[in-house]
Amino acid sequence: MQRVTIKDVARLAGVSVTTVSRALNNAPEIHGETRERVLRVCREQGYRANLLARSLSSSRSSLLGLIVPDLANPFHAALALNLELCAQAAGYQVMLCSSRPEEGQLETLFDLFFSQRADGVLLSSSGDGAYDLARRWQGDMPCVLLGACAPEDSPHRGNTVSVDNYAGGRMAAEYLHRLGHRDVAYLGLREGSATHALRYRGFLSAAGDLGMKVTAIPSPYSVSTIEGGRHLARGFLSAPFSQTAVFAVSDSVALGLIQVADELGVPVPQRLSVLGFDNIEYAALPNIRLTTLSQNTPRLAQSALRLLLELIEDGDGGGYVRRLITPSVIERATCRRLPGPANT
């Protein structure tokens, strides 16, 4: 398994290693003929540059680290895919790892990426812990947080690209109000996550403005799995309730809710309208058709990547950047217009 190196090529082409290197990186200061000859030898010998050596020498790896909390979650899978596409287009390769629930795994991954001299790291997570981590490593590698929001009372403002959760919350309330709903529930309130806090505050604020009644239902369960949503829904639906609509913090929760509603004989949307958040692929399926707020994954990915590349190439500009992507309501079949006075 002896591999052909740049030296072999140089010898066979009758030039110096420097010249080979130049031919490979198509530097301007090389004679056309020489380049051709060198490249031909490369092809003949099946030469592949050793990225390890290249990175070590040039101190840039063209590698980006990407950490997602859970590969099985379709929203994150879609995000990863989009990021991979954008990165590749920009000449970077993505190392994808999932942080999974294990404590300390996030730290391990940062460590790994750093040791590998990744040019930058994208961290997708909704937890606040990610924030501290990103700050700690910020000085060593450019980091962009995806989808996370700074806790408002944090002194730290990290480079962040996320959906505008506050606006999303408001939009949800406004949408339900427009359909005539006046008594609604917010399903899956989470402690310790600024992302969710913002979403909730936006919802509450708009609902208040519009004179709607809001019941918040906190979740002790995971809010990113259908199973968690089912648990939550069982609690909510098994007692009598007055609400005509539910805003769920995620599509997963919404899907769980719909399933339980189905089992308990609560017709959706006739008795209860359901509005989700994320617009995961499964939400569009013909026998689900969940009305939801779309995060617009491609835009999110593109924006995050662009920011990261700026940081890498232009250096840390000192301040921090935060980009918000406005979500949009995707109307499908799980929200119903209530009869009554015309609502614009």
Added chain:
Amino acid sequence: MQRVTIKDVARLAGVSVTTVSRALNNAPEIHGETRERVLRVCREQGYRANLLARSLSSSRSSLLGLIVPDLANPFHAALALNLELCAQAAGYQVMLCSSRPEEGQLETLFDLFFSQRADGVLLSSSGDGAYDLARRWQGDMPCVLLGACAPEDSPHRGNTVSVDNYAGGRMAAEYLHRLGHRDVAYLGLREGSATHALRYRGFLSAAGDLGMKVTAIPSPYSVSTIEGGRHLARGFLSAPFSQTAVFAVSDSVALGLIQVADELGVPVPQRLSVLGFDNIEYAALPNIRLTTLSQNTPRLAQSALRLLLELIEDGDGGGYVRRLITPSVIERATCRRLPGPANT
């Protein structure tokens, strides 16, 4: 962004770089005290070894390449997750990339992994193209194919771990026969994939032995998305049909079929039993409860990883290894026992 290197540590600890290296790789030939001192300095200075340099020098990277065709596919996502877990337990890190539909992407990824001097590559794919590729690279990096089967007429036998598709096909036929079905369809026959060919042949063989009538429905669509399954199902269900059961090549196809059946008013399983293959997470959901054959992802992952590590550590033993994992029938709600003579 000046990083602390092994030299800095050596200087600060008053020893040579060799000694630091030994302390870090806890070599046996080092004095306990010295090691402590060195490690303390490392901690104080926040030293992180440069994996690039380490790999370059030691010519092993502890990196494994993993290629999956599609991250959005839950089966592959689950597989990736399991592999990541196993690999990490064995001290390897996984670089996950999706080959996506693009032509040439597979080649690009192999190239990338090679350039990065990955210690080995895991390739998950059901297409035959993967086979040639694995063969071409086999000499340069240990490769294990996951889930793919050699085309039977290929002279090449690559290192492979896959579900026993032939046995799976047989089990499917036997299971349906046991429930009393005698007139069945095989939905989603694929050209150019040995995996699917084997599955089909197994099904056909057992069905033949048991005297069942089989109608094969070839698929011009993708067989790994629900959407593809829907297209296929529409073709099948819109004309009158005599079959009482369908064996779908994948859960995705089965899910698509069930949806269309629902839309067209064909009750499942009363009028039509549906049997899937893969046991993806969504198949278990309470309002789906798809009866299916399980690929047993964790076993698959573990087995593949063990094989790859053997190849890496003990070298290519000359011959090729093929491991088959027997699938198992997961009984849920979409297959019905037909009334009639008792069938064992």
Added chain:
DNA sequence: CGGCGGTTTGCAAACGTTACCAAAGCGGTC
């Protein structure tokens, strides 16, 4: 005190690139 194993250390050469700087080649001008 010389010598002898065994443990612990250090020197220096890899590993395969890139990058800086000097030098060679080559027309053309004065």
Added chain:
DNA sequence: GACCGCTTTGGTAACGTTTGCAAACCGCCG
């Protein structure tokens, strides 16, 4: 024919590790 500027090439020192080999140290025996 010396000199100049431009293009093209090569030599060599990095980059941050590991590794083989030689040297230093240490306690002990004869």
